[in-house]
Amino acid sequence: MKFEVGSALSIAAILFTVIVVAAMLIWVERRLLGLWQERLGPNRVGPFGLLQVVADMIKIFTKEDWVPPFADRFSFLLAPPIIMVVILLSFSVIPFAPGVGVIDSDIGVLFVLAMASLGAYSVMLGGLSSNNKYALLGSLRAAAQMVSYEVFMGISLLGVVALAGTFNLREIVLSQADGWYILPQCVGFLIFVIAGVAESHRLPFDIPEAEQEIVAGYHTEYSGMKFGMFFVGEYLGVVLVSSLIVVLFFGGWLGPAFLPPIVWFVLKASVFVAFFVLLRAAIPRPRYDQLMNYGWLFLLPLSLLNLLLTGAFVLWQEGM
């Protein structure tokens, strides 16, 4: 049996790896934060604390699966699976290496953006159905933040789409053979990173779940595995945004031949995962209105300008 796009082996390997990596990130993040904050982090369970993930999993599975009597039962149950399903589905269009991927979709970029939009439903429903004031505040903030940053998350990708002339992520990677898009699209890259952090509401943009203000935001009333799904969903989001950055701006699996393509992909993606953790360790949260104004009044015009300049550049190059 060999790897090819859409084969059973490919599908199983991707699904397994993505979920295991997302679970391991709990440990990786805590260790890295410990490193950057001059402390140890979890180091008791197993060698280097590696089994911490297993311990956490056993614990979270044996916690009570509680639906509050004051909550709207149906949407309360529906909210956590949505985030996991949409983010896992987004991985289906990511080209990890030649022959590794679920499907070669011609609408890859659009599909990822559509799934990111659906992700907003998860936090919305979770917060609104909880019938808890903190949860409501968190979900409102999350919804407004996610829809705002979605607008120019899309526009920031269009520069790459214009250069490559396709929405197909695998073809976008292949078209970077003679130069990664990070050079012509460095502005688009910066906007996409910022929007990606805001979309996955990670620190410093975790205002929807700011512990110091609103307890845990939209998942205040969640417990057990349903809380775990929001949690894992966040880490899946980090992996997804890192993979997208690598695919769109850093040439995906392309790299010098002394390492196999998949190793290049994993290496590049790990750098960005570590960068996400560093952001958490280094930068404090902005105020909510600052976050929104920064998005609408600075990043949106900037991404439009970037798109126009890219378009002009492509046409000028074509005319030569």
Next chain:
Amino acid sequence: MNSASQMLDALRPFLVYFALVIAIVVAMLALSWLLGQRQSRPAKDYPYESGIVSVGSAHFRISVHFYITAILFIIFDLEVVFLFAWAVAVRENGWAGFIEISIFIGILTVALLYLWRIGALDWRTQTQRRQLHSLQGPGGVTNIAPETGGRS
């Protein structure tokens, strides 16, 4: 073979993947429901609001800014759809298409400027804006605490 079944063939890996994802999520929820403990404590059935007994319902009136943001999102996201269509065919459309999209983006920017001027993107309340105005020092610095005991 007709085109519908060809399309289904191309989509098959995705459908398998989709089914697996759903299965994993359902299995996670079911396992946690099976393994989870059941406890009964006096204060369990109250919303968690930092230990304070909850007052009233959580379905109260909320700031209109969230609503405005939602509307702005719909307007701008719809316009982005047209940008998508242009971006994927920049080369085919040539300079004529570029000029057209420039006009389009120009109108978009004017709309954004207008929204900014009428204060649709301003998250402060009327009272806060008034206070800020009276606080505005030389050079437009606004972040000074008022002389009267720092109350705002």
